[in-house]
Amino acid sequence: MVTLTHYLVLSALVFALGLFAVVSRRNGVAILMGIELMLNAANINLVAFNKYAAPGAIQGQIFALIVITLAACEAAVGLALVLAAYRSLETIYVDEINLMKW
């Protein structure tokens, strides 16, 4: 029997993986991959709550669809920023991008 708790624990683990990637990676693209993992973890939660906590409503799935749309936007703009940073600074390693640092 798979319960709501199973899905929530799995999503917590995926979220922790994404957090680890965001904090420990140097490459801007790899950081964006970590963010995608974290957004996926949130979506698992939304759809699981839709099934187990409010099966009569469809709002959880609607919310998950909107999060997927905004994740696609975020990936497009984020990767465009990585490209722009590479053009002007010749690097995508975020610890070498320190123009604003005194």
Next chain:
Amino acid sequence: MTGEALAFYVIAAVIMASGAVVVASPNIVHSAVALIPAFLGVTGLYILLGAEFVAGVQVLIYAGAITVLILFVIMLTEGGTGLRFQQRNEQGPIAAAVAAVVAALLATGVTHTAWARGAGVLPAYTPGAIGQSFLGTNLLVFEGTSVVLLVCLVGAIIIARKEE
């Protein structure tokens, strides 16, 4: 063990294994390609949860579009796999500790909460219900999202184009 539980544990193993490759591989192309099984595993979870339309959108947008976009940017910037560079900063141990603590806190939190089971049943055919909801109750959200998509399209083009 029921078939549902078996499917859940197999899918969870796939997601965690490919997620580990995504966060830990020194080869950035391997990381990007390992995103695909992770996203497809999440698709399997959506199907288990009875959200067929969200599963289809997940395959189209995540496993299809976003992964290809990431691979394109890797090829456009680094021109290689990144094996010649160090991919981790010096915060590795701290990051692992923080991630483990967050995971442990969240897991204890959700296992010690008595989740109330809601009333009602999922609609038998969720795409129809989602479409009705998007053009009814959630019309404003739908229109707002389309404006955000347009703005982000224009913004991405302007940011990524060459300066004249």
